[in-house]
Amino acid sequence: MSAAPPILAYQSLTDEQAELGRGAQALLTARRDDERAGADVGWFGIGIPEEMGGSGGTLGDLAVVLEAAGWATAATAVSLTAGLTAPLLAAADPPVRDVLAPLSAGQLAVAVPTADPAHVGADADRGQLSGTVQAIGGDVDALAVAFGHDGRSGVALVPADHASVRRSPLVALDPSRPLSAWQLDGVALASVTIAFVDGLVERWRAHLSLVSALDAMGAARAALARTIAYARDREQFGQPIGSFQAYKHRAATALVELKLGQALAFRAADDLAHGDTTTALAAGLTATRSALDVCGTAVQLHGAIGFTWEAGLHRYLKRARTAQLLADRPATARQLLARTAAPPATRRPA
Amino acid sequence: VTHVADGAVTDAFRSEVADWFAAHNPVGWRDAVRAMSTEEWLDFNRTWLRTLNTRGYGAPHVPREWGGGGYSLHQQVTILSEWARVDAPGTDLFEISLFHVPGTLLAAGTDEQRQRYVRQGIDGVIWCQGFSEPGAGSDLASLRTRAVADGDGWRVHGQKIWSSHADHARYCLLLARTNPDASRHHGITYFICDLDQPGVEVRPITQTTGLQGFCEIFFDGAHVGPDGVIGGVDDGWAVAQSTLETERGVLGLDVVERMGHHLHRTVQALASRDEEHRSGELTADEAALARLLARHHAVRALCGHAVDRLEQGDHSGGLASLMKVSFSELLQELADWETTRRGEAALVQRPPMHFCGYVTDEPALDWLHSWGWTIAGGANEIQRNIIGERLLGLPRQPRPR
Numbered sequence: 016m017s018a019a020p021p022i023l024a025y026q027s028l029t030d031e032q033a034e035l036g037r038g039a040q041a042l043l044t045a046r047r048d049d050e051r052a053g054a055d056v057g058w059f060g061i062g063i064p065e066e067m068g069g070s071g072g073t074l075g076d077l078a079v080v081l082e083a084a085g086w087a088t089a090a091t092a093v094s095l096t097a098g099l100t101a102p103l104l105a106a107a108d109p110p111v112r113d114v115l116a117p118l119s120a121g122q123l124a125v126a127v128p129t130a131d132p133a134h135v136g137a138d139a140d141r142g143q144l145s146g147t148v149q150a151i152g153g154d155v156d157a158l159a160v161a162f163g164h165d166g167r168s169g170v171a172l173v174p175a176d177h178a179s180v181r182r183s184p185l186v187a188l189d190p191s192r193p194l195s196a197w198q199l200d201g202v203a204l205a206s207v208t209i210a211f212v213d214g215l216v217e218r219w220r221a222h223l224s225l226v227s228a229l230d231a232m233g234a235a236r237a238a239l240a241r242t243i244a245y246a247r248d249r250e251q252f253g254q255p256i257g258s259f260q261a262y263k264h265r266a267a268t269a270l271v272e273l274k275l276g277q278a279l280a281f282r283a284a285d286d287l288a289h290g291d292t293t294t295a296l297a298a299g300l301t302a303t304r305s306a307l308d309v310c311g312t313a314v315q316l317h318g319a320i321g322f323t324w325e326a327g328l329h330r331y332l333k334r335a336r337t338a339q340l341l342a343d344r345p346a347t348a349r350q351l352l353a354r355t356a357a358p359p360a361t362r363r364p365a
Numbered sequence: 366v367t368h369v370a371d372g373a374v375t376d377a378f379r380s381e382v383a384d385w386f387a388a389h390n391p392v393g394w395r396d397a398v399r400a401m402s403t404e405e406w407l408d409f410n411r412t413w414l415r416t417l418n419t420r421g422y423g424a425p426h427v428p429r430e431w432g433g434g435g436y437s438l439h440q441q442v443t444i445l446s447e448w449a450r451v452d453a454p455g456t457d458l459f460e461i462s463l464f465h466v467p468g469t470l471l472a473a474g475t476d477e478q479r480q481r482y483v484r485q486g487i488d489g490v491i492w493c494q495g496f497s498e499p500g501a502g503s504d505l506a507s508l509r510t511r512a513v514a515d516g517d518g519w520r521v522h523g524q525k526i527w528s529s530h531a532d533h534a535r536y537c538l539l540l541a542r543t544n545p546d547a548s549r550h551h552g553i554t555y556f557i558c559d560l561d562q563p564g565v566e567v568r569p570i571t572q573t574t575g576l577q578g579f580c581e582i583f584f585d586g587a588h589v590g591p592d593g594v595i596g597g598v599d600d601g602w603a604v605a606q607s608t609l610e611t612e613r614g615v616l617g618l619d620v621v622e623r624m625g626h627h628l629h630r631t632v633q634a635l636a637s638r639d640e641e642h643r644s645g646e647l648t649a650d651e652a653a654l655a656r657l658l659a660r661h662h663a664v665r666a667l668c669g670h671a672v673d674r675l676e677q678g679d680h681s682g683g684l685a686s687l688m689k690v691s692f693s694e695l696l697q698e699l700a701d702w703e704t705t706r707r708g709e710a711a712l713v714q715r716p717p718m719h720f721c722g723y724v725t726d727e728p729a730l731d732w733l734h735s736w737g738w739t740i741a742g743g744a745n746e747i748q749r750n751i752i753g754e755r756l757l758g759l760p761r762q763p764r765p766r
Contacts, residue, residue, distance in 0.1 A: 022683060022756045027673055243757050258760035263753035267690075270752055274687050278666035297662035300655060305663070345647040348655035355629060355658060356636035 019240035022270065025082070025277045032079045039083035043091060050154055050193065052091040053080065054121020059097045062288075063105055068116030074102075078229050078284035085233025085338070088191040088330045092124040092155055098226035100125045100159045103170050103218060107210035114172065114208050125159045125172070126152025126195060131346040132161035132219040144171060144202040151337070153184055153193025161219055164204065168215035172208040173199065179206075189333035220350050221292035224299020224342040228280040231306030231338035235273050238313035238331035242266065245317055262316060269312045276302035276309075293358070296351040299342030306335040372437025372676075382422075382447040389416055390453040395726060398454075399716045406719040407533060410458045411489045422448070423456060424487045427467045432484040438672045442618060449622035458530055461494050462486035464616065465538055469555070473596040473604045478557065482536070493534035495525035495558065495582055496605065502527075503747050505540075506549040506602065510584060512541035512556060517591045519543075521558060521584040527741075531580035532569045534560055539589075544599050555601030557593040564588065574733045576719070617692045620738065621661075621668055623724040624692075624699055628658050631703075650706065657699055664691045683756045686748040693738035693745060696724070700735045703728035 028036065039053070046052035053059065061077040063069020081094050101118055104111050117123045129149045142164070150158055157172045158180075175182055179200045187194035212218060246257030246266060256262050280302045283294040310331040314321040321328050391397070391413065398406060417423040421434020425444050429435035436444065456463060466486040470479050486492055501508040510523025521541055531537065537558045544552030560567065564587035569577040596604040631654060647655075671684035704711045711729045724731055739745045753759045 020756065020758050026679075027670055243759070246759055254763060255760045257753075257757075258762055260750070260762055263757075263759050263762070264746070264749040266757055266759060267749035267752035270757060271687050271690050274670075274684075275660075275663040275667050275691055278670040279663040282666040282669065294662050294666065297659035301659035301663050345652070348647055348652055351655050351658060352632055352636065352651060355632045 020243060023236050023240055023243075023273065025281055027281070028079065032076060035076060036079040036083055039080045040086055043084055043087035043089035046091075047087055047089050047191075050090050050092045050152070051121060051124055052089060053093045054124065057119070057121075058093050059121045059124070060101070060115075060119025061097055063097075063101050063115055063119055067105055067110060067112055069101070069105075069119045074225075074284045074288040075281070078225075078281055081226055081229040082233040082236070082280070085230035085235075085334060086237045088234060088237075088334050090153075090191060090193055092126070092152055094226045094230055095127040095151060095159075096123070096125040098229075099127055099219070099222045100170070100172075102222055103159075103212055103215065104210050106218060107170075107212045111208060111210045114210075123157060123172075124152070124155040125157050126150040126155045126197070127159050127223070128161075129194075129341060131344060132216050132223075133346060142204050144173065144199045144204065146199055148197045148199065149185065150195055150197055151192055151341075153195050158197050160199075161215060162204070162209075167211045169209050169211040170215065170219075171202075171204060173197070173202055174207065177202060177207065179203075187337075189330075189337040191330055191334055192337055217292055217350055217354070220299070220347055221287055221295040224347055225280070225283050225287055225295040227338035227342035228276065228283065228295075228298035228302035228306075231303045231335045232273070232276045232280050234331040234334040234338075235269075235276065235306035235309035238310045238328060239266075239269050239273055241328065242269070242313045242316050265312055265316060269309045272305035272308050276305035293351065293354050296347055296354060299347045300351065301343075303335065303339035303341075303343050307332075307339050310335040372440055374437075374439045374443045378440065379443055379447065382444055383450065385420060385422075386447050386451045386453055390451045394454050398719050401719060403719070407458075410454075410456070413454050414456055414459055414489050417456065418487065423459075424463045424467065427463075427471075427483070427487060431467060431471065431479070432487040433467065438676050442622075442669070442672060445619050446622045446625075449619070449626045452623075452626070455619065458533065459486075459489065459491060460529065460616070461492040461534075461538065462490060465494060466492050468607070469538065469595060469604060472607060473555075475592070477592060478595065482557070490536070491530060491534045492536045492538060493528040493531035493560075493580070493582075495528055495531075495537040495539040497527045498524060499526055503744055505605075506553070508540055508542060508553065510539075510541045511545070512543050512554060512589065514543075515588070519556070519589040519593070521556070521564075521587045521589060523584050525582040525584070526570075527579045528567075528582055529579045531560070531567050531582050532577065534567075536560060537582065538595075540601055540605055547599060550602045552599050553601040553605075554598050555595040555604045556589050557595060558584075558587060558589050559593075562587055572734075573736065574730055575714075578737070616742070617688050617738075618668055618672075620696060620724065621665055621692050624696060625661055625665060627724045628654070628661055628699070632658065653702055657695075657702060660695055660698070664688075664695050667691060683752075686743075686751045686756070689742060690745050690748050690752070693735070696731070696738055697735040699724075700728055700732035704732045 043052055057070040058080050060070030061072040061080065062074045065071045077097055081098050084091050084094055096118060104115055127150055129151060144160060144162060157174050160171045160173060162169055162171055173180060179202045181198040183196050185194040185196055246262060247255055249256050279294060279298045283298040286294045314328045314332055317326060317328060320326050401409060414423050422444055424433035425436040425441045427433025467483050470483055496505060498508050498510060510525060512519040512521050537560055539556040539558045540553055541556060542552055543554040564585045566583040568581045570579055570581060572578045635654060668688055671688055674684060707728055715727060754761055
């Protein structure tokens with residue numbers, strides 16, 4: 016198989032980030048089905064300040080790892096633990112430092128509901144969490160749930176071994192990301208770790224959008240790399256099939272989508288680190304869609320072999336679909352419109 | 366004028382640019398232009414360019430010693446953004462004068478050519494481009510217009526087409542074949558041709574919009590002096606390639622900024638109008654608008670990424686084709702949606718407007734004009750060939766024998 020064209024990778028990384036990305040690709044490929052892959056090397060704490068018990072680094076650094084997770088179609092819980100739960104806990108008032116340290120150390124892998132945060136934990140005003148929650152994450156330590164209580168919004172970490180919790184695995188459309196159902200039978204808020212966060216729902220949507228976009232773009236990058244290699248090697252009518260214009264144009268369109276999504280997702284990581292949710296929400300809506308297009312094109316451009324389980328292209332397609340379903344939804348669209356109509360007081364210079 | 370030495374975009378720089386455009390934008394110009402004669406419209410454009418040039422905004426990318434603003438790429442993006450924010454008129458009439466003339470002459474021209482033409486073009490002398498021919502569009506290298514040696518100069522015979530604003534232009538950047546025996550890409554020379562002479566006839570072509578934006582140029586023995594050759598004789602193809610790269614990339618940044626501000630204004634209007642829907646289901650309009658807005662963020666991020674790469678000295682190119690395909694197709698989608706939203710009102714055409722900018726208050730005109738962007742500067746199909754072959758390294762299409 017020929018080397019992937021350099022254009023496929025995001026080109027504005029620092030040398031350290033590029034190195035981190037290569038390391039992440041290697042480790043996550045070797046431990047593809049391990050939900051705790053990356054926990055022992057500090058990745059679960061990237062982006063959390065060291066004084067809060069984290070590993071330091073920026074959201075931009077974490078973005079590199081999250082994109083690699085999609086590239087490797089890895090089961091690691093790093094995306095939803097470090098990319099979603101940790102920044103919410105760090106933004107809490109007061110911050111929940113005693114949880115951030117074990118989380119960063121990889122001792123607290125988290126599952127996250129697949130539903131929009133506005134629809135989960137709605138009856139928490141009685142001081143209890145009840146109902147069945149479908150979540151991404153299998154063999155993890157806790158479920159992060161959004162709830163409203165006393166007019167404030169917060170996130171609760173419900174331990175998997177809590178007496179009022181029953182967890183059961185679900186068969187997932189996407190075999191690369193474990194899915195589970197958590198039955199909460201009146202889990203008292205007082206019995207679990209909770210953190211109140213200003214603007215929780217918008218932050219949640221923005222971070223979920225960002226991690227989904229990065230994950231999807233990673234899968235898309237891998238899918239397109241495989242397609243280009245195939246297009247160069249596979250011959251029909253005495254020519255490499257990549258020389259035919261109908262084929263080439265579909266591949267070119269896929270590259271346009273890949274580069275659009277990549278530029279937006281990495282830009283969104285930067286913006287979100289500065290408190291601006293706009294581009295992250297946009298990435299959730301459109302980068303996940305771009306990735307889905309690229310992964311679909313990859314299946315199509317492989318012909319019948321692309322339709323087989325063995326070829327493995329379905330992993331990218333399903334991975335991108337998961338990401339798209341988590342982020343490309345009406346709640347994200349409404350949030351983006353609301354944020355655009357009322358931009359934050361201080362914006363970063365464009 | 367505050368010139369930040371390192372080309373950084375500071376808050377002070379941005380607000381200075383914003384204040385200037387807010388103060389100098391000829392408010393109401395779109396309606397005013399509708400009532401103008403062609404002469405008045407030309408005057409309006411020249412005056413606006415002169416106003417812009419007091420701050421170097423007419424050619425912000427050109428060094429100050431040549432009459433431009435000498436701004437960094439990031440600053441240029443800021444200028445375009447603030448320009449679009451107040452919906453001030455564009456400088457399309459001078460596109461070749463402001464972009465291609467300095468781009469070509471500063472890179473490949475003689476000292477004499479630079480002294481004579483660059484500043485003059487930025488001051489408002491109109492140029493056009495004579496590249497395409499009836500038989501040479503996407504396959505530009507098959508061009509047949511000839512320049513035959515005559516004394517120490519040249520005589521040009523042939524026909525050019527799709528030359529924007531040639532009917533108002535004094536000079537033409539012209540590609541002509543000087544060596545019929547050389548291979549396709551060799552034997553072409555890049556000339557400066559004075560259009561104000563016998564042997565040149567310009568005929569405007571009416572576009573889909575009903576406006577006259579581009580022209581045919583007929584050359585029947587028009588003269589070019591020895592000082593009218595840019596680069597070497599028979600070496601014009603390489604010079605032209607760099608010019609085309611400019612056309613694909615940077616020119617799109619203006620459209621991207623205009624689309625962005627247009628989308629923001631639309632969101633604001635919808636937010637104030639649809640207050641009662643805020644907590645209910647997403648309307649079809651809101652869903653489509655959110656998607657276009659998100660798409661625009663992606664295109665803008667890609668352009669920002671390309672600008673960053675250029676500022677860091679990466680001139681390997683390629684990103685220009687990605688930008689061109691994505692912004693032009695987004696414009697087509699946006700204009701289609703806006704036109705559909707107007708419903709039956711879009712069936713009525715207002716008095717035609719001399720062209721001064723994109724993403725107007727006239728969606729149907731924008732929609733029609735959007736094909737100008739997906740075709741001009743190398744049709745998007747050609748861009749996809751470039752993307753496939755140069756960026757993805759796919760094998761070249763077998764050549765027909």
